[in-house]
Every structure is written in C-alpha cells, then in structure tokens.
Amino acid sequence: MKRILLVMMFSTTLGTIAWAQSRQVQGRVVAAEDNQPLPGVNVLVQGTQKGGVTDIEGNFSIAVSEGENVLVFTFIGYKTQIVQIGGRQTIDVVMESDAFALEEVVVIGYGTQRKRDVTGSIASLKGSDVSDKPNANPLNAIQGKVAGVMVTNSGVAGASPTIQIRGVGSISGANPLYVVDGIFANNIDFVNPNDIASMEILKDPSSLAIYGVQGANGVIIITTKRAQKGQTNVNVSSYAGFQKVIDFIDVTNAEQFKMLYNEELSNRGQAQYDFSNYTANTDWQDLILRNAFITNHSLSITSASERHQTSFSLNYFKQDGVVKYDSYSRYTARLRDEFTINKHIKVGGDISIFRWTREPQTAGLNNAIWAVPVYAPKGPDGVYNTAPAFQRAQVSNPVAVMEFMKGTTISEGYRVVASGFVELNFLKDFTWKSVAYADLGFSKSRGYTPFYQYGAVGETVQPNQFSSVRQRNGTNTTWQVDHTLTYSKEINNEHVFTVLGGMTQQYIGSDFIEGSRQGKEPLIIPNHPDFWYLGIGDNDPTRTNNGGADEQAFLSFLLRANYAFKDKYLLNVSYRRDGTSKFNPFNRWGNFGSVGAGWVVTEESFMANNDIINFLKLKASWGRLGNDKIGNYLYYPLLNTGVSGVFGENVYPAAIPQFIPNPNIRWEVVEGFDAGFEAIFLNNKFTAEASFYNRKTRDILVTIDVPGAVGASVSQVNAGTILNRGIELVLGWNDTFSQDWRYTINANVTTIHNEVLSIGDNVGYTIIAGPSGQSRTAIGHPIGAFFGYVQEGIFQSQEEINSAPNQQGTIRPGDIRYRNVNDSDNAINDQDRTFIGSPIPDYTFGLSLGLSYKSFDLSVDLQGVAGNEIYRQRSSQTFAPLNYEANRLKRWVGPGSSNTEPIMDNARPNNFLPSTYFLDKGDYLRIRNVSLGYNFPSAVLERIKLKNAKVYVNAQNVFTFMKATGYSPEVGGSPVSFGIDNGVYPIPATYTAGINLSF
Amino acid sequence: MKKKVYTVLIAALTLLVLGCEDFLDRKPLGRYTTETYPTGGLTQFIYGMYSDLRLYGVHAWPYVGVVSIRSDDADKGSTPTDGAQSQAPYDDFTLLPNHGLTLTFYRDNYRAINKCNVVLQQSDSLRSEISEEEYNMARAEARFVRGYLYFNLVRAFGGVPKVDDLITDSDNFNVPRASKEEIYTLIEQDLLYAAGILPPTWGAAFIGRPTRGSAQGLLAKVYLYQQRWAESLQMSQNVIASGFYNLNTPYNVIFTEAGENTSESVFEIQAIRNESYNFGIEYVVGQGIRGTGAMDLGWGFNSPSVQLVNAYESGDPRQDHTILFQGEVTPYGEIVPPLDGVPNVRYNQKVYTNPTYRAAAGSRFGHWMNVRILRYADVLLMAAEAANELNQTSNALDYLEQVRARARGGNASVLPQITETNQALLRDHIRHERRIELAMEHERFFDIVRWGIAETVLHAAGKTNFVVGKHELLPIPQEEIDRSDGVLIQNPGY
Incomplete structure (x- = not known):
C-alpha cells in the first residue's frame, strides 16, 4: 500500500x-x-x-x-x-536569504502584521523547530527556545506540558490559550506537528488585549502549512526510537535497608526485626520502568492553484510510557480547502479528525520507591509475595499490582474540529470575514477492577473483595462564531492603516454519564474486556450511576487600529469588551484594551545606510486584560447532595451547601507594561532583542482557605495583587567559516521576579497550601513560597541541647537543630519559621547551537532554570516504614557522625517539621536536544525525483545537570503549591532516527 | 443591494447584542441550588447536619487518637514503627502544633458545627413557611448537635473560637478563642434548649435520632466536667426516671451489630454500609485486627494496654468482651492472628465486626458500625459519681450496683456488690467501675484529666512525656494560628 x-x-x-x-x-x-x-x-x-x-x-x-x-x-x-x-x-x-525576515508577517490575532510593525512582544517559531522532535505535543519542543516561556514537561505518554508565560500571574488557570488557524482551544492534541507552519507566542498585554478575556495567561497561535500558488508538495516524514529513564532515585538496597531499619528499631527501644525469611535484594524501580517505544508517521499534501488552495494530512503517533504500562496512540486526519470564487469572495473550511487511545500506567512510582527491597516479587511457586508485616498493609508489591491491573482500563476518544469561513472584499479596502468553528469531543472509558489476592499463606493481602466494572462516556462541545470587518488603506506610501472591528461568541459545554457494577462471589466478573460493560452481572444493588453537565459562554466585541507612518512611526491601539457566564450579570462585562508605539530608528535619515546597525526598532506598549478561568456556577448557592442522614437502617436524602457563595466575584484584571528594542547588526549576522516587562494582576480569583472555625469554604473571592517583572534577552549570531561551514548561535535568558503585593484583602490571611502546609502565598514573597525552619545542623549531644535555646517537644541527640531566627525569646517555636525557598526560578535560559557542513547539519539545544527550590515531599512520608533514600545512609549515629542527616527514628516529630532539610536546589541545565541530519544533495535528488530528502538522528534529554534527587527537576503543580515532589513521572532520554521526504 | 446587505448586518448585530444576556446566562446543570431544591423546607439541611457527624475528623481516625490512644488504657498499637507521625504523637505525648490529625479534628468539628448553624439560619429564613413546631424542633436538633461538638472541642482544646451563627461575611472570618467558660455556657444553653424541645423518642423510622434523654444525658456529663454535682445528678436522674432506657442488653451484645440502638443507647452516631447504601464511618477500620487475608480487618491501632488488662477484677466477664487477645477464639469462631514483630497483640473488641455483616457489605472494614457515644450505663455511673460527691451514698451505691449486676452476666461469684460508704473510697470504686465499664469508649483520657490524676496514671503507664499544665489539652493547630495571622493564641507549653 x-x-x-x-x-x-x-x-x-x-x-x-x-x-x-x-x-x-x-x-x-x-x-x-x-x-x-x-x-x-x-x-x-x-x-x-x-x-x-x-x-x-x-x-x-x-x-x-x-x-x-x-x-x-x-x-x-x-x-x-x-x-x-x-x-x-x-x-x-x-x-539571498532574508535571514531575519522582517518583511515576514506574523499572526497577531484576527489578522496579520508585518513583523517590523509589531510593537508588542511576539515570539515566532517555525514548524521545522518542532516537527522532528520526538514529542507527543509540539509544545514540548519549544522548551528553552523562547524567552519568557517556561515549559514544564511531563514524561507521561501523550501528555501536554504546563506552560507559563512570563511568570505566574494567576492562581486559577495559568495555562495559555491556543489558537489554531483561528480556533480557540484549551489544548492542541488534535494538531499534527508536521502540519505546523509557524507558532506565534504572544506575551505582552498589548498583543494579548485583542484576546481580552481569554488571553490573560498568554496566547499561542498556530498556523498550519499552505502551499505556494502553482505548487503541489507532498511530504512524508517518519521517526522511531525509544525512551529510557536515566535518572533514578537512589534508594537503599536490601542490606542497607535492613541495617537502617534495625538501627531505627533499636533507637526506639524496640526488638530487632527478624529478616531471616527475607533474603532477596529487589530493585523495584528497575522492575516497573522500561525502555519504551515512540514513533511518528506523517503524510501531508499541500497544493495551490490560482483559485484553490488545499491541504491534506495524515498522522499516526504512538508513545509507550517508561512507567509500565503507560501507552498512548493518536491518529489524525485533516483536510483544508480554500476557494477564491472571484476577486471579492473567498470561502473555505477545514476539518480535523482525531482519535486517541490511552492505557494508564498501572505501576506506582512512589510505590516502587517505598517498597522495601528485601523481598522478591514472586515466590518460588510463582505466587506474588507480600511485604513484611511492617508495611504489608500500606505498601503493596509494586509488580503484583502492576500486573493485576495491566490492561484493565480501556480509554479512547474522538475529536472533530471543523471550521468554515467566508471572506468578502468590497469597496477596495474593506474585508468582511465570518468564521464558524465547532470542536466536538467524544471520550469513553471502561475498566475493570479484578478480584484478587496474593501472598503466601498467612501473609496474604486482598486489595479487592469483589470484582467490578465501570464505564464512562463524555462529550465536549465547543462552538465559536467570529465576525470581523477590516479596513486597510495606504495613503501616499506614507500612511498605512488597518482598522478592525468585530465580535466573537463562544460556547463550551460538556456532559458525561458513568456507572459501575460489582460482581461478588460466586459471580466474579471475568478478567476479559468483552465483559467490561455495565450490562454484566446480576441485578446488583451496589450498582452506581451518575451524570452531569457544564456550560460556559463568552461574548466579546473588539476593535483594533494599526497605523504606520513612513514605516518609521508605529502605533497600535485596541479595545475589547468581554462578557462571561462565570459572573453574576452585574459583574459580567469587562472593558479591556491596549496601546503600543514603535519607532524604527533605522528609517531615519541620520541612520540610513548604516553598515553596523541594519535595523533598530524601539517599542513600548501597555495593555489591560481580564481572566475568568474559574469553575462554572460559582456565584450560585450550590448544594452538595451526595450525602444522607442515617437513622438505624433508614436513609434520608440530605443536602448541604457546597460553599459560602460569593455573588460578587468579578474579573481578574491583568495590566502590564512592556518596553524594548529589536536590532540587527553587521549585515544580518547579529540580532538582538530585549524587553522589560512589568505585569500586575489585580483582583486575583482565588479560593481563600478560611480559618477552620468558619467551618466552610468560600467559592472564590477577588483578593490580592501579584506582580511579575523581568527582562528577556534574545541574541543570535550566524556566520560562515567558509563556503562549506556555517554556524548559528541563539541564546535567550529571562528573569522572573514574582511577588505577591497583597493577598486576602480584608481577610488578611496567607494562602497555606501543600501537603505539609509548607507553601505560602504571602505579601512580599513569590506565589507558593516555601515556609519553614532553617536547619543549622544536628544536635550532637545532650550538652548541646541543654545550651541551645528551648526546643519544642522532646529533643534528643541526633535531632535536627533549627536556627533561632527570632532570637528575642531564646526558644525554638513557630516564630522561628521563615521563607526558605521559592518554587519559581529567577532565571530561565536556553542556548541553541547549529553547525552545518555541506549537506550535514548538527544542532545542540541546551535549556535550564536557576534560582528555585524543590520540596522533597516524597521522602517525608511516615505512614509506614518505607524504603530509605540513599541520603539516610549518612545519618547521625553518634557525636560527630553527621551534621546534616538526623538519627534513624521516624517517631521524632521535630525532624519532620517543614524545613530546609527537605529542600533540593531546583537549578538544572539540560542537554535538551542533539540532532544530526543529512540532506541529500541535489544531484542525488534529481535522480530519484525528490525535492528534498533528509535523514536524521535525534537525542532528547540526553543529560541533565541537577542537584534535585527526584526523577526530574521539572516538578510542576498548582500555582499555590508548585515545586513539591510527591512522585514525579520520570523525564526519559529519547533517542530517535527519522526521515523526511518531499516530492 | 449593498444597502440591503448592511441593513441585514446591522439588524443581525442588534439582535445578537440584545440576545447577549440570555446567551451568557448559564444555570447550573444537573445540580441543585438552595433555591431550586425541590422539597423546600428544612429537612435536607437537618439530615445534612447529621451526615457530618460521620466526618473523618469528627468520629473517625483522629477522634480515636484524641479520646483513647492518649489514655493509659490504650496504646498506639499496630506495628512498632507504624503511625510514627499520626497516632504515635498522641500515644507518647510528643505532639507538635503542626500535627496533621489534630488539624483535621479541629477543622472537621467546625465543618459539622457550620452545618448546625446552616440549619439555624435556614430555619430563620424559612420561618414564615414552616410551622412553629417544625421551627423549634429543627433548632433543638441543631443546638443539640452543636452543643455536643463544642463539648468535644472544649475537652480537647480548652477555649476555642465561639461560632454560634453562620459566618458569610469575610470581615468576620477571623474569630478569636473564647474562654473555656464561655464555651461551656454555650454548650449548656444549647443542650438545655434541646432538652426542652426534643421528643422523648422518635419511633422506628428515626431510631437513633437525638432525644430529650440524649440532651439530658449529655448535660449531665457537661455539668460533671464542671463539678456541678447537683445539676449533673438532676440531669442523670431525669434520664433514669424517663423510663425509656435500661440495662437489659447483655454486655457482650452492646458492641455488636445487633446491639445498635438498643434500649441502652442514649446517643450514638448512625452509620450504614450494606449492599444498597454506603454511608459509613471510618471509626472501626483504624482499630480492626491487623491480620492477613480474611482477617485483615483494619490497621490494629488503639490497642488495649497492659494496664487495662490488669485493671479488671478477677473474673470480670467484661475483660473478655472488651479485649481480643492473640490466639483467642472469638465469639464468631475466628482466631485472633499474631502480628509479625509484635509480642502479645491485643485489639479493641468493641469494634469487632460480625463476619456475616462483612460478607453482606462486601467489605471487612466495619464502616457500618455505629459509634456509641452515650450509654445508659454511663448515665448511671455519672449519677453514682455525682451522688457520692453530694454524699447521697446509698443512691450512689444503688446506681453502681445496677451497672455491676448487669456486668456479672448471671455469674454471682464475680464482681461482688460494693458496700463502701466512705466517700473517698467509694469515689475510687466508682472511678474504677467507670474505667472498666466504659473501657476503650472515648471517656478515659478526659476522665483522668478532670479527676486530676492524669500525670500519676499516665506516668505509671510509662507515658512519661506527659507534662502537667500542657498535655491535658491539644495544641491549637499551627496552620490555624498562621491562617489567623496570630489572632489565635497557642495553648500553654506548646
């Protein structure tokens, strides 16, 4: 075929x-x-x-x-x-190459603009920057490539990354908006990476203002490939490879564990544990991780004639996760057509069909780190073993669970994204465009929980006492209609105007239906997918069913004017009025807008024909936009009806208020200022761009964790102001050594200063988050800053304790000694806690090096962050005796033995207080990508009738220099509890080889 | 032609703008608001309030630690290293203010109190639509539950923030601690109001719903804690005289599934988990037998201490009904398994479930088990204690003997009748009887504190970290102090 x-x-x-x-x-x-x-x-x-x-x-x-x-x-x-x-x-x-493509247009939202005329901060990437990289989502590939954009990747098969543009400006919904050929989307799963022609990242409020309500956290615009008139291009590309975990968590082996555990028991005055039946030495991580396959195949055809432009593409992507048995696959097909009916009318449309299947991981990462290494997965009789009694009930055999649950979730879905437009050109300078979009998603999943038990006689565990099946079907419906009228006029080659007015209307709805059914002895439901439907089993009274729906709606009016005088003086102004269903009618509408100005200095006569500075533009902009990314219906007094009153054997339906409703919630408002320059020097060899940004988010929408005595939570309040400020610097150099040798260097660095200027308003409290309450959102500190004690050392002796300030609780030698931060009371207490770290990096940076020799090209990308901390939550767990991480081998065993690691004894609360002991430095530098390609020379291409042929090998995440001890320094989390490592999916190294052919 | 197009466009736009508000108005789908709930009235809020008594922090895992593991009658249990930061700090008094279970206990009790205040607020807002009787009854129930919850809070923490109204305005969120006395006043007012209105009995459809006896019995205890002996005795005697309660249930039946809501029960937390319903409570699972396979009934915490074992009079049948010993054959024929690495394992038999119920529920973890809060035997012993303090010796002896008589279970050779008339010595007998009769039932720690003997008995039980003037109370959770911006003041010593 x-x-x-x-x-x-x-x-x-x-x-x-x-x-x-x-x-x-x-x-x-x-x-x-x-x-x-x-x-x-x-x-x-x-x-x-x-x-x-x-x-x-x-x-x-x-x-x-x-x-x-x-x-x-x-x-x-x-x-x-x-x-x-x-x-x-x-x-x-x-x-001659127009390397910096200033005449090139960039997509700016409801239109395009020459890059040279832009007064805001827009970063532009080519499709080729992302298409060959082995990622499920093209956004994974932009990590480190764009100043001001922080990408937090996940190693989960098929996962999208978390993207933060210029710091964290919002506590709710910090993800940017995606606009794919005009379609607003909350993710771009449905886009074939090989279809992407360009990606524009809008960063500053003046560029974003035209997106008003939706754009507060940045916008990423994706434009797909089109053919040139008269051309038909066929492109085939494929790659395949594998992923491998290279950074493991260092835990103790069996011998080390036994030693430490018995030491802990003796420190607590308990008898030694008899390990004589436990002779294995199992590396659980090794057993639940695998070298996983990844592949991508894509075919795209684009063609254009005088009157007709079309593109068609097919894509297949499959990624197995490195954690067993995580797997994801995706099929996409897309067709786009545009007809120029006459010089006044253009119509077109496109349709993407996307199907995905996913199998979740069945192995638990924390499970494998916590399971003690002293027992083998299976006994000689082939039966799975259980852990020794001290953790049998809490920590399951990681392999047993992984295998029992393998293949018990079947999850799949479809998505159809389609649009149609009509464009009318009239009275020479006017263009009317109406576009309708629909995005329909269908997802279904069904699954099975087996009835199983394992373990030798007398040591069995039985996680489930019955079998059960579950099913869930959901649909998502989004539609959007835009109407815009554009007036473009050029007068005397001096004044260039573009004025745009329009409206946009969007509806997002979803609904689901789900249920479950149990099968008890003797009617255990068989472990085979054919049976995993709700119709199975008897008329079991434990069956459950559930369903629900959500709706949201937005309506906006927009106006924008761009003006350029003699290509020298630039002015861009926009206004937008947004309405949302999220707020009560009296708070529903918001007014947003922006103004930007630029001066192309090199157009001035005194700068003309300058050999050193080829181009220089100074620019500044200000903008105001809104954010409403909170749940639906939060201004209503919703009831929770999943509760009941019980009297004897009688059950009566009950209702309790879900929260204290706040009818006054309103827009979160982002206001920002942006100023900078763009310059090109030395005959286009050297480029430099810098911008300063200063963005304030007022009235942030937040769920304030109110004092416990209130006894209820509050839906949402507008409380607080957050500042993000920093500098972005982008430098590029390209040159040749000789006819055959060429090289490019691109570097970018962003500084982020994130600070809470006010929080809680009249409530006056700190937002306390994180599993140990270690994350604080408080005035004068970054969002979610770590708060706790500062470790000074370890108490070496009772004398040292006696001479130290009064301690909390019972302190013995070997316990952590904390700094007496507030030394007025000569005591260690809650007053001695302080801000000990930030989950938000001070710097993010990237460096790309390109080198080509004749038909070979080599590129190396580096990327990293600096100045943040990671909280090792995973190693503060004490719900059962767990395997120890390797740092515990350096524990205190007597005076002088350690000044960093406390004594082996989990029952000393002092050593589990949130403190710097649990912090890792978050700085890292990663060799993000190394790629070597060979372009077949034209002589060969002519013979085989190809336009282009390239083969390449690519290695991603080759090595990471880091101080963090987890699987990955990219930890993520919600904004108020960011950077807490409670079991992060590994970021694997990925090695692929691929080929691209064009006809 | 062009004009026509514009006219149409303008008309279309106008229509759209007019349609805006409708387009943006999105009502909650598939869920109720207070306005759309179909039954109207109050009952849904009342039942919702009762459902919160099953909250994890109110009567489950944290509760077991607060009321029992801290006492000399119970040890942490489980394996030696288990629960190092959860129940161990309760057991050995190494508690720091950031203790997680204490935070949950504090917050969940206030969550439940909030539901009482919701009922009170809703009863006021619906006053014109409901009958006077309905109005009063709703308030009586809400105030009973609220009084009960505050009683748990005041015993655990001392004075706490007094929230006796629904707080909706964020200006009023930060409530400082009231004094212990103010909280006791609130409790008394609530319970007295409830006792005046609650019915003496609810009938089969609402069995277990708080009654006048529940309120009076609880009041007896509230007065006892304040050494207001006469008022306490009066309240106990009201319950005794009501005739609705007796000791007819054999001691070994009270704590079985069959013993729920018997004539002995004055107040108990209702739970159900069976084939049809799952409105259970996590009270049992933390204490259940920590075995394997079918004998994996829980986590094995709250283990009866050796001090409790030794406290029983010789031949007292209640010992066998209260404690499961390793190797013992249970009333259901099961054998209590050993626990690897733990010598002489003991479990709380008062949470031991019937295998028939386990099979029916498809679960081994006892979520269906009611939590017995106030039994008639408790009321009698409170009456005995108060009577003795008031020098009504014969009354005291009579109440005491009623309890011992039932305990004998027909065996006249054990538990001889107490005839001591010396007040101090009789006090010791009554205290001993209270410890044994109510062993493992949420009373012991609070009793030794109010009797002023906590240090003596706890140190004797090896809990030598207990510090007088500090460990009688739990620390106010650090997160709550932080959240209050220092408005909440920590208990002494923490």
Missing part, C-alpha cells in the same frame, strides 16, 4: 507554466548560502499577470513579449530579486 502511494507521488509532475508567446527566457535559481537549486520560486514578469515557478531543479522557463523587460523572483524567506532581462535568453539568479 505504501509503495503504491509512493509511486503515485512520484508520478505527480511539477511542470512549468508557460504561455505560448513570442520569446522564451529560461534559467536556474539557486540559494546564495549553498548554491543549491531552489524549487518553488515565484517568477513574475513585472507589470503583468504572467508568471511561473521553478521546478525541483530550480529551473524556470517563461515567455516574454516585446517590451517586457523585468522579471521579479520572490520566495518566502528570501529577498525579492528584480532582474533586467536585457537581451539575455538565459538568466541565472542567486536568491
């Missing part, structure tokens, strides 16, 4: 369009940087409609009449060439 497809593609001929006229001019177009032929270059006879494009060898042939003497060669990414024909019959043209 594949073969037939290939033959079909080979036979697609790309001819030269010619007019039978008086005289033929022909020639060859090559690129300046490598002298390789450039296919697809537009050739136009100036002043006429006559034109053509170059073929795969860069050749063109065109008929010119008498008097037609000028040819214009244009190609995206290259400077336009205007050539006099003179008397020549053969014209060879060298196209």
